Amino acid sequence: MNEETKQERADGGVATAQDSLSVTDNRTGESYEVEITEGTAKAMDFRGIKVSEDDFGLMTYDPAFTNTAHCRSSVCFVDGEAGILEYRGYPIEQLCEQSTYLEVAYLLVKGELPNAVQLSDWTHDITHHTYVHENIKKFVEGFRYDAHPMGMLLATVGAMSTFYPEAKDIEDANERYWAAVRMIAKVPTLAAFAFRHNLGLPYIYPDNDLSYPGNFLSMMFKMTEVSYEPDPRIERALDVLWILHADHEQNCSTNAVRGVGSSQVDPYSAVAAGVAALYGPLHGGANEAVLRMLDRIETVENIPGFLDGVKNGDERLMGFGHRVYKNYDPRARVIKKNVDEVFEVTGKNPKLDIATELEKRALDDDYFTERKLYPNVDFYSGLIYEALNLPTDMFTVMFAIPRTSGWVAQWLEMVQDEETKIARPRQIYTGERERDYVAIEER
Numbered sequence: 431m432n433e434e435t436k437q438e439r440a441d442g443g444v445a446t447a448q449d450s451l452s453v454t455d456n457r458t459g460e461s462y463e464v465e466i467t468e469g470t471a472k473a474m475d476f477r478g479i480k481v482s483e484d485d486f487g488l489m490t491y492d493p494a495f496t497n498t499a500h501c502r503s504s505v506c507f508v509d510g511e512a513g514i515l516e517y518r519g520y521p522i523e524q525l526c527e528q529s530t531y532l533e534v535a536y537l538l539v540k541g542e543l544p545n546a547v548q549l550s551d552w553t554h555d556i557t558h559h560t561y562v563h564e565n566i567k568k569f570v571e572g573f574r575y576d577a578h579p580m581g582m583l584l585a586t587v588g589a590m591s592t593f594y595p596e597a598k599d600i601e602d603a604n605e606r607y608w609a610a611v612r613m614i615a616k617v618p619t620l621a622a623f624a625f626r627h628n629l630g631l632p633y634i635y636p637d638n639d640l641s642y643p644g645n646f647l648s649m650m651f652k653m654t655e656v657s658y659e660p661d662p663r664i665e666r667a668l669d670v671l672w673i674l675h676a677d678h679e680q681n682c683s684t685n686a687v688r689g690v691g692s693s694q695v696d697p698y699s700a701v702a703a704g705v706a707a708l709y710g711p712l713h714g715g716a717n718e719a720v721l722r723m724l725d726r727i728e729t730v731e732n733i734p735g736f737l738d739g740v741k742n743g744d745e746r747l748m749g750f751g752h753r754v755y756k757n758y759d760p761r762a763r764v765i766k767k768n769v770d771e772v773f774e775v776t777g778k779n780p781k782l783d784i785a786t787e788l789e790k791r792a793l794d795d796d797y798f799t800e801r802k803l804y805p806n807v808d809f810y811s812g813l814i815y816e817a818l819n820l821p822t823d824m825f826t827v828m829f830a831i832p833r834t835s836g837w838v839a840q841w842l843e844m845v846q847d848e849e850t851k852i853a854r855p856r857q858i859y860t861g862e863r864e865r866d867y868v869a870i871e872e873r
């Protein structure tokens with residue numbers, strides 16, 4: 431580093447000209463050097479920019495964190511421009527082709543693909559923790575018959591913290607491991623109980639002889655048969671869908687898990703916050719909206735009229751567009767392949783023809799290509815869930831099951847990161863100041 435290029439930094443340190451930002455505060459005429467590392471300037475470095483000694487210092491304003499990195503993470507990489515999604519460096523396409531959801535969950539949680547022994551131990555640990563305490567079953571029974579399954583999932587995940595109070599010891603690596611295992615193992619059970627509760631059907635206990643997705647299908651659909659035999663094609667399709675949904679870096683629900691977890695609360699409570707965030711229609715609920723849209727379009731003949739409505743701003747083409755992906759969403763490409771395999775078993779969902787034609791026409795239309803609007807993960811996933819006879823209320827739950835491993839991996843990373851502090855953003859205060867209290871009779 432060249433001594434001559436070093437300058438006083440806004441935070442009082444020293445930066446070099448090559449890796450810094452020169453900022454002139456036109457209020458004072460003062461110039462500052464702000465260090466750039468990994469393409470990022472630290473917001474706290476701006477605090478040293480002041481108009482007077484007693485000034486609080488410059489803040490950055492970023493509602494929705496659209497340009498703010500709030501952590502360093504090695505779990506998931508997304509390049510929206512190039513349409514790339516990787517878990518721990520492995521491309522999503524390869525994982526979907528060659529891996530299983532449980533192996534991917536291990537990869538996310540532990541950081542590396544397991545060897546055969548590690549995978550066998552992990553599978554054993556998950557499989558042997560799928561049962562939930564009987565009192566949780568009673569707790570689910572207490573919900574109204576038509577309670578939304580996401581509301582039930584949110585409550586039961588939160589309630590798990592009362593069954594495993596030892597998870598509060600987040601400094602203990604062993605406790606962290608078992609909390610991770612318990613959550614990945616039990617969320618499908620809680621999800622299936624919620625589904626059966628809505629139908630008024632008895633809850634089905636986990637079957638340890640089945641695979642992770644196979645056991646879920648059994649807990650959902652088993653009736654009078656002695657043992658449920660899932661169709662291997664459906665089992666695999668579900669596994670692939672779950673790999674695709676396992677993580678997506680700092681999305682709304684992951685941010686909720688990290689934000690709540692930064693208070694050092696137990697991981698069940700932190701993950702319950704993630705479930706709550708996912709419940710919202712702007713996050714986990716878009717797949718449901720796609721189906722409602724396809725229902726409204728009704729026939730292939732109505733597509734041009736519908737697209738005109740979208741272009742006039744009267745409608746939104748649900749399942750198209752993404753905040754990050756400005757190229758094809760790589761998850762949509764994989765799902766599309768999956769659709770055919772599922773329909774081979776279930777029979778074709780008649781809405782598929784409308785969806786395929788809609789996609790084709792939109793991709794041929796300048797309105798969508800100019801705005802870089804391509805199908806996202808939700809465009810086809812709802813069609814698959816519907817073909818599996820799932821009610822729309824269950825669609826977001828189907829997203830929450832695999833996202834649990836991502837939430838857990840991000841939580842583990844957060845609690846072990848020395849830079850983690852309690853998440854506590856600043857605000858620009860816009861309200862009144864220094865008012866004297868007025869007695870009620872004088873207002």
Ligand code: CMC
Binds near residue numbers: 712747
């Ligand atoms: N249909 C029609 N026009 C659209 C759409 C759409 N689905 N999405 C964006 N646009 C237009 C938008 O009107 C704007 O046009 P103009 O420049 O003329 O004003 C332009 O494209 C840019 O859109 P934007 O609203 O600035 O984009 P955004 O990044 O804020 O929004 C989005 C991203 C996902 C919220 C949006 O594309 C959308 O609402 N899509 C439909 C809902 C959907 O499918 N959501 C699932 C997202 S994937 C699940 C997940 O990962 O959580």
